[in-house]
Every structure is written in C-alpha cells, then in structure tokens.
Amino acid sequence: MTYGQPQYAPKKSKTGLWITLVLVFVLIAGGVAFTGFVTPGFFKTKADTTSRATPEQLGQSFVNGVGEGRVSQLWCPIRSKRSYTFEQMMAVSEGAQLSTPAHQRAAQEYSAAFTLGGQTVGIAMIPAEGGWCVRDAKTGGEPEPLPSLDTKPSPRPDVKTGEEAGNKFVDAINARDIPAALSVLCEKVADTTREGVQQIIHGEARYTVDNADVLTTAKQTILHLTGEVDGVRNPGRIETEDDAEGGPCVTSFSPDSD
The missing domain is CATH 3.10.450.50 (Nuclear Transport Factor 2; Chain: A,)
Known part of the structure; x- marks a missing residue:
C-alpha cells in the first residue's frame, strides 16, 4: 500500500496584516492629535481668563479673555461707558497680545496695554471684591487714572439756583x-x-x-x-x-x- 507524501499548505504572510494595522493606528493617532490640538483642543493648555488676585494676573487674564471672548467676569460692576464701544470692536477682531505689562499709575490703580486688530488698547485696573477689576478700556492709549476711587458723595454744596x-x-x-x-x-x-x-x-x-x-x-x-x-x-x-x-x-x- 503506497501512501503519498504529506501535503503542506503554504504559510500565509502576515506582512499585509501588520501594514494594515499600522495604517489604522496612524489614522487614529492623527485624528486624535488633530482634535486634541485643534478642535476641540482638549490637549491644549487653556489660557487663564479668570485670575485677578493681582493686577498682573488680571492684565493677562483680560488679554487672554479678549482672544476667547471671555472678559465679562473681569469688568468692574461700574465701568466706563466707552468700554462698551471697545467690546464692539473686540467682537470683530482676532487675537490679542500683551504689549505693556501691568504697572502702577496711581495709589490704587494699575494700567496695562495690548494690541488688538492692529490697534493699541489700554486698560485701567482698580481693587475690587475678590481681587482686581477693569474699570476702563481705551483705544489708542492707556486710560488716565482717576484722582480718587472714593464713591461716597461729598456734602451737598450751598447753591442758590x-x-x-x-x-x-x-x-x-x-x-x-x-x-x-x-x-x-x-x-x-x-x-x-x-x-x-x-x-x-x-x-x-x-x-x-x-x-x-x-x-x-x-x-x-x-x-x-x-x-x-x-x-x-x-x-x-x-x-x-x-x-x-x-x-x-x-x-x-x-x-x-x-
């Protein structure tokens, strides 16, 4: 009785499988990197837009907030009327860069400046509950400091008419x-x-x-x-x-x- 030689199936190469797996991994990694650093940016270090314990922190938070449209919590409860005009300009501008760090202008007042849309914008900062706040924003230069931050009315003057x-x-x-x-x-x-x-x-x-x-x-x-x-x-x-x-x-x- 004669038996034939044993038959062996040819061994399939796994090279193609590894190439496919590598390509899939690269695509996934690339997608995660893109979404992590671009949209929604969860790998990015988020700019601080809330710190205001010192004038220096507030100045940087305000500039960062301008870039992200998040400055509402940094204004003083009562602020200059022209600051509302600044907000309109801010809404149509992109990017903000601190050009002059916070520096003291009066006994209780600091100023800083940054560039926005090719223009210089100055801000004035005063003490407030929980830190400091921005009381004024001026396009083209730094606001003039107030002579006094006192808000208590003086005695009524003696006027006749x-x-x-x-x-x-x-x-x-x-x-x-x-x-x-x-x-x-x-x-x-x-x-x-x-x-x-x-x-x-x-x-x-x-x-x-x-x-x-x-x-x-x-x-x-x-x-x-x-x-x-x-x-x-x-x-x-x-x-x-x-x-x-x-x-x-x-x-x-x-x-x-x-």
Missing part, C-alpha cells in the same frame, strides 16, 4: 471727581443715574454748558451741553429740581443726547 447746581455738576464731571458729582444729585434720583454719572467719569469726557432754560413755573432748570468723549462731540442735557429740600439739585443727566 438750578443753573448753579448744574454748573457745579459739570465742573465735577470735568474734574473726574465722583464724590463732588454725586453730591449735587437729588437724594431720590434713580440708582441708574448715579451709576451713569460714574460711568462717564471713569472715562475722560469733558462738557461745556451752552445755555440754560430756567422754567420758573415748573421750578426746574434745563442746561444744554456739548460733550466730547474720545474726540467725538455730542449734545448733552442736565435737568434740575430748583425747590428741592436742601437746595437745588440735579435730577437727570443725559450725557450724549439733548
């Missing part, structure tokens, strides 16, 4: 003297008016009184103003209560309309 009260109010605005400006406001004026006055003073506005209308029957005076903020001129308006208890006082202030 509504026109005199209005002129003292304008002088306080131009001197950027918050206590003096608040002292001329009527006791029952709305909180929004008090805050609006401080918003204007946090900037660098200047006003002149063009003329005054004394309404004897209504016991009221209306002062018509011309104001200038960052080189832009607008009309303004002050209304007073001339028979208020304690003397004439300012009941309303419209900084950019008449």
Whole structure:
C-alpha cells in the first residue's frame, strides 16, 4: 500500500496584516492629535481668563479673555461707558497680545496695554471684591487714572439756583471727581443715574454748558451741553429740581443726547 507524501499548505504572510494595522493606528493617532490640538483642543493648555488676585494676573487674564471672548467676569460692576464701544470692536477682531505689562499709575490703580486688530488698547485696573477689576478700556492709549476711587458723595454744596447746581455738576464731571458729582444729585434720583454719572467719569469726557432754560413755573432748570468723549462731540442735557429740600439739585443727566 503506497501512501503519498504529506501535503503542506503554504504559510500565509502576515506582512499585509501588520501594514494594515499600522495604517489604522496612524489614522487614529492623527485624528486624535488633530482634535486634541485643534478642535476641540482638549490637549491644549487653556489660557487663564479668570485670575485677578493681582493686577498682573488680571492684565493677562483680560488679554487672554479678549482672544476667547471671555472678559465679562473681569469688568468692574461700574465701568466706563466707552468700554462698551471697545467690546464692539473686540467682537470683530482676532487675537490679542500683551504689549505693556501691568504697572502702577496711581495709589490704587494699575494700567496695562495690548494690541488688538492692529490697534493699541489700554486698560485701567482698580481693587475690587475678590481681587482686581477693569474699570476702563481705551483705544489708542492707556486710560488716565482717576484722582480718587472714593464713591461716597461729598456734602451737598450751598447753591442758590438750578443753573448753579448744574454748573457745579459739570465742573465735577470735568474734574473726574465722583464724590463732588454725586453730591449735587437729588437724594431720590434713580440708582441708574448715579451709576451713569460714574460711568462717564471713569472715562475722560469733558462738557461745556451752552445755555440754560430756567422754567420758573415748573421750578426746574434745563442746561444744554456739548460733550466730547474720545474726540467725538455730542449734545448733552442736565435737568434740575430748583425747590428741592436742601437746595437745588440735579435730577437727570443725559450725557450724549439733548
């Protein structure tokens, strides 16, 4: 009985399998790397946009926040009115780079500057609850420091007419003297008016009184103003209560309309 030679199946090469596995691994690794560093960027070190224990930290957090649209928690509760214009510019600009680190400008005030959309933007920082906050942002340079951070009204000045009260109010605005400006406001004026006055003073506005209308029957005076903020001129308006208890006082202030 004759038996044939044993048959052996040819051994298949595993080279193709290893090449396939390597290609799959490379594709997966590349995808993870792309999504990790680009979108959503979970391998990236996220920029700090919240620290504000020191002016230096706040300055860097603000610049980082500008780049990511996250600065809302860094503003002071009352900040300059022109800072809202800055936010509009920020929304259409890309990138921000710190150009001048935080440095002291007054007893309790620091400034810093950065570039944004080819422009220089300066910020002013003051102490606040839980750290520091940004009270003003100015395009083209650093904001001028406030003479004082005191927000307690000064004693009511002795004025005889509504026109005199209005002129003292304008002088306080131009001197950027918050206590003096608040002292001329009527006791029952709305909180929004008090805050609006401080918003204007946090900037660098200047006003002149063009003329005054004394309404004897209504016991009221209306002062018509011309104001200038960052080189832009607008009309303004002050209304007073001339028979208020304690003397004439300012009941309303419209900084950019008449």
